Every structure is written in C-alpha cells, then in structure tokens.
Amino acid sequence: MSERLLPTLADVRTAARRIAPHVHRTPVMRSRALDAIAGASLYFKCENLQRVGAFKMRGATNAIFSLSDADASRGVATHSSGNHAQAVALAAKLRGIDAHVVMPENAPAVKRAAVAGYGARIVTCVSTLAAREQTLAEVVEATGATAIHPYDDALVIAGQGTAALEFLEQEPELEVLITPLGGGGLLSGTTLAASSQGSALRVLGAEPAGADDAHRSLTSGVRQPCLNPETVADGLRTSLGELPFRILREHEVEVRLVEEDAIVDAMRLVWERVKLVIEPSSAVPVATAIFDHGAELRGARVGIVLSGGNVDLGALLFGSRLGT
C-alpha cells in the first residue's frame, strides 16, 4: 500500500469555499443550565441542524464536488446505513449525478427511505462487512462510479474539518474543542482546522469506553480494530481509519473515554435543557465536558461539535403515544 498524502489546513480551507453553496452554516448555541453543571462555558456547534441532520454532509459534498466532470459522470458509490449514506445521496443529487448506496438487508426502513428520498439507487446485500465491501466493489466495477469512503479519505476529512473552521470563525476565543471519535474523520479534520490556532486551542476526542479502539491505537502506536463494540453511540462503532490515525498521532490528540451511563445522561441533559435533539454519538463529547472528573476544563471556553441529530424516535418515544 502506497503512503497516501495527508490532508492539510489548506485543504480544509479549500473545502470550506467549495461546499459553502451546498451546506448550512450551522448556529452555535449556549446553555446556562449546562454551563452551571459543567463549571465551564460550553459552546455547541449545531451540526445536528446541518443538511441530512449531520456533519457528514460536509465531507461527502467536498469529495463529490471535487470530482472531475468525467469522473462525476460515472456517479459515486458507498456502503453505509448511516448518515454518510444520506450525505452521499444528497450531495450527488446536488451535483446532478448518480449515487449507488450499498445497504445491508436488515437496515431500518426509515434509513432506506431517507436515502431513496434523495434519489439514490439502493443496492441490498447481506449484513456482513465482507458482503458490503464486495458488493460495493462490484458496483464500482460495473458502473465506474467513484467510491466515497465515510472517513478514510483525504477529501472527506478536509470537508469534515470545515465544521471546526466555521466554529472558530463564530467563536474565536475557544480554548478547547471536543468532537466524537469513531472512524476519526471529524476529529482529524477538526485537528487540521484547529492547527491554525497553535497551542492556544486544545483538541480532544471523545470515544465510548465500549468502543475504545482509537484510544488503544493511539496509546500503543499501532492501529487496532474495533471488535465487538458495545455502545449506544451507534455512529462510533467503526474502527479508526488509517488517515485519521496518522493525523491524530502527528498532532498528539488526546482521547477521553466515556462510559455508557454518562453518554445517556448527557444526551438527556441536551434534550431536556438545551432543547436540541441529538443522536447518542453527539452526547459523547458533551459527557466529556460535563462529567469532567479531573476538573481540567473548569472555567474554560469549551467548544463541542454536536455531530448529528438522526434518531429513530418511533419505537423509543412515540410508540407510546406519549402515554395517552
């Protein structure tokens, strides 16, 4: 395998210009209640209000709008049942090209409907990673489409970094930036964006203790797979990608592990006190900030990327008809 080039801060800035016409500039929110609980000044970058309901729109849009017209004409493809699938589908629609999304046969109907709603072609396969990868390879072979990886891709990473770039324009006085850590696309892009601030800005990754492969990888210096992840934060069950691993190592980014109870408690606090619907993955950095046992963030201006808001409420809440 050849050594792939790492994206840079300049790539993040280029991405920001490229995707600006197609993505939302999301607001930053505050909460007195959560500030009081955290003993710090928290700033929430609302990527749950981004198009498709997640920051994934940024990376997919950057990758898809970077394609040459010739490549673009053959379409794009990915395998995902999550936010990345919707992001690829919508970004392809905006560019006016085909998107092929490989989804496991057991993917929730609501997710299939969302992807189909953006006009993508859904290719169904059995629900193993091997089957998904093989099916994607077949789609690429048959169509000439460009595969868009959800995080192990320099253009996707640069795109995800635009959330932090925008955040720092909106709140230039931040002292700490925390994002969720799964495949590492958002955190590594954020690290690149934050590098403009030098040591004045500390970047932390928040990872579920039940899916701690990135922490193990960065501690050991050898990338470790995420086997049998057990966490409610379904977006963070993926293994750290190679490019993110190299970026996070190079910048010596610290990882904080978060227990399941803290994730659920933090999610509830954001729903109840900030009035924002966030998905469990987004609650992981919130938990890092508000259950800061070492008190090392006390009094600091802490920026948190609320990465997404896609939760299937059906069975959880509305199935009960609110108790009526």
Add this chain to the structure above:
Amino acid sequence: MSERLLPTLADVRTAARRIAPHVHRTPVMRSRALDAIAGASLYFKCENLQRVGAFKMRGATNAIFSLSDADASRGVATHSSGNHAQAVALAAKLRGIDAHVVMPENAPAVKRAAVAGYGARIVTCVSTLAAREQTLAEVVEATGATAIHPYDDALVIAGQGTAALEFLEQEPELEVLITPLGGGGLLSGTTLAASSQGSALRVLGAEPAGADDAHRSLTSGVRQPCLNPETVADGLRTSLGELPFRILREHEVEVRLVEEDAIVDAMRLVWERVKLVIEPSSAVPVATAIFDHGAELRGARVGIVLSGGNVDLGALLFGSRLGT
C-alpha cells in the same frame, strides 16, 4: 366586576423594552423537510429556547418588572405547576424579590425542583383548583404579595405579545401567524402585536379538539369553561381567560381545532426533522400548518410560535435506556 381595560399594541411595545434585558431574543428556524410536507414556507419562532424553556418568561417578567418598588418588596405569588411557575420564580429572582408558588401535592418532582431551583418558596396544597385558589389567597393575605395570573392579566398578555413583535421584526414578510390556544395569553398578545400589520397578516389560534372551549366560546359569543379536557397538550387544558376572550372577539381571531393524532404526528416531525425538542402544546399550531386540510395556507409564509420545550423525558424515553 368592573370592566378591566384591555392591553394594546403600545403595551406590547412597552413590554418589549421593559423585558429586553432579562429574556432571550430567540432565533427563527426553517426546515426544508417540513416546508415540503406543508406546501408552504414555515418559520419557527423558537420560544422553546427562551429562558425557563417557554414564552411564559416574557409575560411573567413584564408583570414583575412593572411593579412599583413598594409592591415588589412584598413579593409575588402564583398557583401553577407548569411553565408559568418557573417563569414567575426566575423573574422574581432577577428582580431580587420573593416568589411564592402554590403547587399541588402531586406535582411532578422535576417541576418542583425547577421552581425551587430558581429560589422560589413552594407552598403545597391538595390538587383541586379550589384548594389552589384558596391557598394562593391565603399566601397573598399573609404576605402582601402580588398574585400574577398566568394569562388573565393585561401585563402578562402584553409580555406574551413580545414574542410575535420580535418575530415580525425578524421576518417582516409573514402572511400568517399561528400560536397555540389554551388560556389565551399568547394568542391575544400575538393578536395585539400583529395588529400593526393590518389585514396583511392573518392570526390563527390552534386549539386541541379535546379542549375546545375557546372555539366554543368565540363561536357562541359566551365564554365557556374547559370541562374534562382530553389532550396530550397539557399546557392547553386551561379555560380561556376573560381578557383574552375579549381581545380575540374584538379582533375576530379564527380558531383551528386539531385532533390528537395530528398533534403527536406534528410533534414527532419537529423532533425528527427540525431537531428541536418541543412540548405537545407547541405541536398544535405545527399540526394546523402541515395538516392543512383546506389547503388554505398553501404557498404562504406561515409563522409558528414554538411555545415551549419542557417535556419530562424520564419515563417516556430515557427510562428505556435507549433500548440497551
């Protein structure tokens, strides 16, 4: 009973200046997904992001900051187990005076804690309306405190109207304004604020079909009580107040009735697609806009006041630990 003076548009403008230092200027949000469903351009005024999580902060603050120093020194009182209680507690704290809140003994612990958290004194009584009113009268007698009614009060109504005044500054092109309709404080204040726009702006009240006393009152021309209300929109189970009744009659405000299923469906759509936590009462005007069977709002610019976001998620959602 003497004929009480009705508040005016000028009173709403005065209220806006009076409360500005103490309340949030809440944002207006949009949603492509809901626009597509409604076939109209929807604008959401996010009073769920207001202090205490509801527009009630506006009216309580206007009433409490209107008191003379002598009256204020004897404190304020109310009986409520809802958002008005928290609003009176916080506004009194901001003015630096005592608040006495009469709450029924079966009020949820989370609501008692919220009121106590703002420093109010809680006076517990049995859970009948008669007991609450008598206990409030005793508190007023004993302390000299001023009772702040949640909606049948000219200063409270003027304060609630500031949400619409602000909304029209933010979105001057609105053609329709819809608010929930319970006691009528928000809708009558909105009507006053909207009167500056003349016939260019139509105001609608959205009332649960299961608590339709305002609709019956305005249709018959005689104020009717709300007996045995059956609706998930717990904030709208109160009876229309006398002052709101007179204002809504004078301005010939139309009322739209909303069925329970539509309320729950609209609430879910806002949570899932707009990513905002709203309480059931706020979903009633949303339902009016998106399940607009007469199609009379088609293509219009429709402003909706999302009145509050206080939902006790405990038993509903997080009791399940998200299924883990």
